[in-house]
Structure formats: structure tokens, C-alpha cells
Amino acid sequence: MSILKTLKFTKIDAGTVQVVDEMTVVPLVGENRGDLADPFSLKFERTSNYGSMVYTNTDNEKASIVPSNFMVRGPGAQDHAMTGSGIVFAKKTVTFNNACCIESSQGGYLSEKNNEYDILPIELRKRLLPIDMRNGKSFNKLWPDIEIWLRGLGVGNAAHLRYFYDNPSIKQSLEEFSAEFEPVSDQIGAVILFQDRIVGIEIMPSVSHWDAYWKLLIRGCYGAELLRLKRLKRIKPAQLQMPKFPEVVVDPDKLTAEVEKFTNGIRQDIINKLDLIKINKAKSMGIQKDLETVLIETETGGGGDLITQKDKPIYLSLVV
């Protein structure tokens, strides 16, 4: 798994593939890495201004990570999303002033109550990769891109991302879609594909981090993007072509071997595809104590955040 090797991720293996229609998820399994607080120690507190998201880490000793492009939608308030990942040290409250508003005409600040959480969809995450978008303190920086992203979906013309997530039929489709995929034992991440194209690589620091965030990724980020592409007819509906079993194979054990050969083939094919993802640039976004955030840029215009602790990679969120 060359890109992971390049980024010095070790002791990670690919699990059994999960294929449902146009999306494939290859679970990445391995040991917990780094020394971070439990994900539930991290609390989203509020927005203190437009473009400012406030988080508290309630853990007494360890730092917390805010996942890349974490999105918060709340009642009667301007919804927000992070422009990248974030780090909050033990017992600290941090305000991220480079966050972006994701509704163009809604006032009010978010509180810690009654929110819905997701991760931004792939294309919008890509729009936030350039440094000026990432670091710029303009709260409305993502509005033009949201408007484009929503175009053609029939959910309204304004740059209101919640028009998409709140649409009843979309909401139901997303719920059903995310229910199709399931976490596996020791899972810390996943490689995600649309048909045969890798669209994302996600690695969390621990199994409990994956448990906490996998649904937000599968539903809010990858599921939302796939649903959009399907509705815009930019991706053809597809079903996996099943293997042709030799007619002679009627013995259950032999049949098991045939199916395993088939699914392992898919898995291996995806592992090989990881070799094709090349890193173009890696820019340090800052070192805080033993943690460093690096913004990765791939050759094909994708990218995302890598976080290392004591020079060892512990978190990766890459859209390809």
C-alpha cells in the first residue's frame, strides 16, 4: 500500500471489501496509534463569530483531534464547517477562526445543543485545499462553491448546504446508504472508491475514533457526494459483476474458495491502485508540542491533512 508506506503508516492491513452498488469500502485495520484523548472528550461548544468554531477538550491529559472538514448544522443558526483538521490540547478550549459558514443567508450562532454533525462532501473538501482557502479568515469563502455544488439538484439556488442534507428524500437515501456499510473489528480507517476509482483514504488514530466518525464520513462526505453525482447523472448506476462459478463447483468448500478468490481479487486490485496515488507536495501547517499537521497535495489535485505525533503518522484524511 505504497501511499501509506510513503506517509510512513505501518502495521495497517486491508480487511474484507464491502461493495454496495457504485461504492466500495475497504476497511483498514490495525493497532491504535498515537497517544490521544478518547474522541468523546472533544466537545463542539459554539460559534463565537461568523467563521469561528469553538471546541473544548475535556480530557485531563491528552490532546484531541477535530476531524478534517467537520461540519455542524444547528437549529436557527448559521451552519459551519472546519477548513481542515484541528488540535485541542487537554483541558483547553480553542477557537478556530478560519472556519467557514455554509449557509449564505442565515443568521445566528450555533450552540452545543441539538446539532447534526457530518463531514463536508468530497468536492467541497477539495475546494478548501488551497492555502488561501484553508487559512483565510473570510467566513463566506465557500459560498460560491456550495452554490455550484448544489446546482442541478433541485434543492434551491442559494448556497445553503443544509438544503441538501435536510431534503427528505435525500436524507432518507443517505441514511439507507450509510446503513449499507458496517465497521469491522480493529478498523481504524478505510479506502473508499466510486466504481473503480479511489476517492478517499481515511485513517483515524484509534478504533474508538473510527467508531465515532465513520458514519459521518460514509454518510455526510462520501455518501453525499455519490448521491449528488447519481442525481446529476454524472455516474452511471452500476452493480458488481458477479463471478461465473465453474459448473462443476458444487462442493460448498470449493465454492467458498471461489468467492474468496473473487473478493480477494477486488481487494488486491484496490491495493494496487493505491500505488498510483502520488504525493505532489507536503506542507507543514504548524507544530504544536509533539503534534504536527501536514497538508498533503496529490498529483491529481486531491489532498488533505496528515497529523503526526512524535514524527509518527496517526491521522490521515485524504480526498483523491
Added chain:
Amino acid sequence: MSGELGIIDSGILQFAPKGAYYETKDEQYKAVKKMWLNLFHYDRTLFGLLMVLNGTGFAKGAMTHILLSNPPDIYKEEKYGVGKLPAELDGLPAEFENQIIRYSLYKENPPRALKNLLMLTGSEGHEKVNNSRTRKLILEYIFNRDNKSLEYLAVNYKGKLQKLIKHALGKQDLRKLLGGNDYIFRKFVGRYNKDAFLVVCHIFNCYDLAEKRIYFSMLDNYNNLKKASEIGDVDKFRKYMKTLPIRTVMGMRNLYKVPIKKSELYEKTQLSNKDKIQMQEASKRSGAKVEVDYNKQDIYNLFKFLYFNIQNKKEDDLDKILKAIEKVQEKLPKINIGKCVVVMDASHSMMGSDERPMHPFLTGLSIISTLDNIEQVIYVGGETNDFYDNFVLPIPMNGTDLWRGLVKAVGTGSDNIVVISDGYENSVKGMFKHVYDHFKKSGYNFKLTHINPVFSATSSNGTGRRLTDDSKPLPVSDYKYLETEVIFSKLIEDKDMVKKLLIKKYQNLLQ
């Protein structure tokens, strides 16, 4: 009978207003309500007959509401000629509907039965309905019981009874009743229980009006407890609380801030076995020692306690729970569908929704407990947990490679395979069907029954969770409904046969 039967499945009896992993409760309710009305208008008698089968309290309440809001007399002249009710055309007695309604109501425990009666007053999203049948049903349910049971009901469910009696009598007659009008008392209450006036006064907080025609000890203790609470007399509070239910005493303690420890309440008040289970954690936190008799529990609840204890690493009661599971399993009435091999989906989605954690998996385990003649159970997916005394238990986890279970089941040589799964397959989607088709084409002869332990209004009609083209999933969200589901699966194919079967069941039960 009119029109086409249309889409119908056992969801009409299994519906409970709780969401599933994939659908909200509102979506489910709309779909089920449509089925209720569809069946009711198609064949009122069949609609009533189905109520003899096991179903959720909510579904029975809603079906009762439909029957009571549509007087059967309207059929007499319009459709069937003078003197004939729909049920009579099928050889059933004129009292058939009322018997079915009463049977359904009395099968429920008091809180659920009262909720079902409250549906008639407009609760749980229903329209108000008030006629001679509803009046009789409400008053008979409340008052037609012995004094002990009546005062227990009055102390525990005072507010609900107040609402029901008010609805049944109307303001005018209620005023007369509380004013001591003997004719009204005899007409509505006394005919069921001649001593009930004092209870009526208690329910409507008019205790002073009542003459003590007979001694109701619990009511008396309730009033004494209330007086003790009002003046903060802890000794007297202790004295009277002993005979009263925990909820009543706890309410009084909290309202009047009586300085008495919760642990004392848990130890010394009246706790039903169900109370003990439900309040187990709270009572333990308070430091009280409350003994629970697990042998009196339902198998589903026992599995629930087992998993709760394991997931929370509580070993104290595990041995007792495991023994109780064995004992209760032995006594369970079994359903024989012939010798079979069961493939049980233990993948992550069998964890269920936040509203009903682990429900599909626990239901699956309970279904396995009720099936007779199981040769082997094959778990697919899951994680095993053996933290307690080498006791290995599967916990829902991982993806769904359900095909693997099918291959193993076919490998046993069984010709009857039961798959218990929500039908969400991802490793890889469609492989189960592919393998199944291959076996069938290769000459393997076996019957496949797919039981879906997740209630979904679309689970049997939709195609999303169908595992094969020729095995329609049986949605069984409660193990008690397995028989119901088996009957429903035959309803579409042979309605007349099912109707005859239900008439027989009704005659055995109620005639």
C-alpha cells in the same frame, strides 16, 4: 367486503411507534395506517379475526380504535340486509367484535391497556371517539374487578383513569356522580363494583365526599402518606410507604422533599418484578439491595440483560441470568417448522437503532429459542466475547458476508435453511443471491426462509432487503410474532384458508 385486498403484511400487528435503523417512526406509521384501513375496508371480519394473533399493544390499540370508530350496525341495511352484521355472515356471533376487542385489551398489562383506551380520548395521534361501545369498554375495564385490583389501579394510574372516566361520562354525568347521584353511580359504576364510589372519589381528589362503605387499605394508606408528606412527618411516611408502589412513594417523596433516602424506598416499598428490573441500576446506585427473580422474565429481556451486563462488564448477576435463560428457553412454547439449520446474521447493522439498541440481534436470539428442531446455528460476522468464565457470546460486529453462512448451511445437508438477517449484505452485495442461485441450478434442493428481525413498513414489500428472488422476507420484530408472520405469509396466497384457520383459533380462545 369491498375492493381489492392490496398490500398487506404482518406489520399491521407488529407496529410499535419506534424507528428502525433505516426508517423513521412517522414513515412506518403512515405505511401501516394505510394497511390497517385497507384491510378494514376490504374485510372487517378478517380485520377483527387477525386481532387474535400476537401483536404489539400499540397495533392492537389502533385496530381497536378503528373498529370502535366505525359502528358495525351501518352494514346491516346498507350492504347485508336487515339483521345481519358482517361477522354473522361468516357464522360468527353478533358479539364477535366486542369479544375480540375485550380479548385484546385484557391481554395487555394495565399501563398499555390504559394507553389503548386513552387512544379513544384522542391520545397518540388518534381522533376522539365516544359512543356506547367505547363508554362500556372503558368503564367495564376500570371497574369490573375486585376491590384490591381496583385500588391498585387507582393508586398507580390516577391521572389516566381521571381522563378516561371524564371522557366516558361527560362533564354532566361526572358532576352528578361525584355529587352522590345514586342512579348515575349504579348505571355507570356500581353495576361493575358496588364499592367503587370511594375509588371514584380518590381518582377525582374528592376524598371527603366518600363514605367508607368498605375499607380500601391502599387508598387509605395513600391518603395518610400524602398527609405525612405535607407535614414532613418522616416516621409516618415510613409507616405508610410500605404498602404502596415505588412510583407513587417516589413521586410523593420528590414533590414534598421528604428527607428519606432513595435506597430505603427501593428496599421497603412495593416493587413488582418488572419494577425491580427497570429500576435495577437506579436502586444499585442508591445502595439498596434489591433481588430480581430472573426466572420470571421474558426470554428477550433475559438476552437484553445478558448483553447489557456483558457490555458494561458487570459480572454479579451473569450466572443467574444464564441459568434463567436456560430455564425459560425450556418452557417456551415452541414453533415447529421442521428440522432446520439457522444462519444468524451477527454483523454490525444487527445492532439496531439508538432507540432500540441491539433489538434485531436480541430478537434473532429469541426466535432461535422458540424454534423447535434446530440442528445447527451458524453465526455470520460478529465478534466473540469470552470475558466471563469462558462463556463465548457473539456480539454484532463486522460486515455481512451472509453467503458464507449459506454455504456452510448447505454443507450440512439440511433441506430447510432459516436465515435471520436484516438483509443488508455488503461483502459483497448480491453474493448471497448469486451463491443461492448457483446451488439451485446445481440441483441442491432446500427450502430457504428469510426472517427479518427489523420491523420495517417496507421490509416485506420492498426489494432492498430481499436476499433472493424467491424468498420473501418475513418481518418478525418480536419473537412472539413468529406464528403471526407464518400465518400472514399465507394470507395473500389463500385468504379463505387463513380466515377459516383464524375462526378456529378464535373459537378455541373465546367461545
